Amino acid sequence: MAEKIKVLFLFLLFPFVYSAGQEADNELVNPKDLIPDIIIDLKYASSDHKFRNLPEGDLALPKFYTSNECLVLSIAAKMLKTAQDSLRNIREFNGKSYPKGIGLKIWDGYRPRSVQYLFWDIYPNATYIANPENGSKHNRGGAVDLTLVDLDTGIELRMPTAFDDFSEKASHSYNSLPSDILINRALLKSVMSQVAGMLVYDAEWWHYEVPGAGNYPLLDFQMK
Numbered sequence: 735m736a737e738k739i740k741v742l743f744l745f746l747l748f749p750f751v752y753s754a755g756q757e758a759d760n761e762l763v764n765p766k767d768l769i770p771d772i773i774i775d776l777k778y779a780s781s782d783h784k785f786r787n788l789p790e791g792d793l794a795l796p797k798f799y800t801s802n803e804c805l806v807l808s809i810a811a812k813m814l815k816t817a818q819d820s821l822r823n824i825r826e827f828n829g830k831s832y833p834k835g836i837g838l839k840i841w842d843g844y845r846p847r848s849v850q851y852l853f854w855d856i857y858p859n860a861t862y863i864a865n866p867e868n869g870s871k872h873n874r875g876g877a878v879d880l881t882l883v884d885l886d887t888g889i890e891l892r893m894p895t896a897f898d899d900f901s902e903k904a905s906h907s908y909n910s911l912p913s914d915i916l917i918n919r920a921l922l923k924s925v926m927s928q929v930a931g932m933l934v935y936d937a938e939w940w941h942y943e944v945p946g947a948g949n950y951p952l953l954d955f956q957m958k
């Protein structure tokens with residue numbers, strides 16, 4: 735009994751100790767700090783990216799980000815590390831050899847909410863672009879868009895579509911594809927969901943998010 739009272743007293747006195755873990759997960763961090771061999775290629779920091787297969791065709795985009803610095807919630811960075819630590823051990827997969835293993839290439843992580851408004855102006859289709867009024871999981875740092883690469887050469891593994899191809903081919907339920915592509919997509923899905931613990935988004939094979947991502951705060955600042 736005395737022990738219980740002491741614990742309760744400590745909790746009342748130092749509530750921050752018990753919430754410290756949660757607060758740390760709220761922080762935005764650069765996944766490269768935790769995973770030095772992860773590849774960061776933020777497509778919205780480049781002026782050479784398109785939204786593909788919109789009703790009117792492909793649309794070239796301006797540069798939306800001020801730098802290629804990737805940020806994600808610290809809980810997301812930990813999950814990405816778990817995924818990359820597992821992928822790095824692969825030496826043979828799908829009929830190919832990977833002398834340094836397989837790794838992740840990130841195309842987008844945290845995205846300022848003001849950019850979400852610009853995306854919505856371009857293509858207000860909630861399957862592919864979250865309505866900025868509610869905000870995207872990306873605006874909270876809780877979502878990542880990514881693919882797999884050969885860690886030896888940096889070459890991307892073959893996947894169903896390019897990033898931001900807004901067609902049915904981007905869906906996990908689209909299976910009219912060569913078997914090596916289906917197998918690569920399945921590897922990304924199993925590592926990100928079953929090994930790392932992220933959630934799958936059916937309409938976009940490249941998008942993964944942390945459970946409860948919608949509960950983190952909406953943010954709007956540019957990367958340095």
Ligand SMILES: [Zn+2]
Nearest residue numbers: 877878879941
């Ligand atoms: Zn996404």
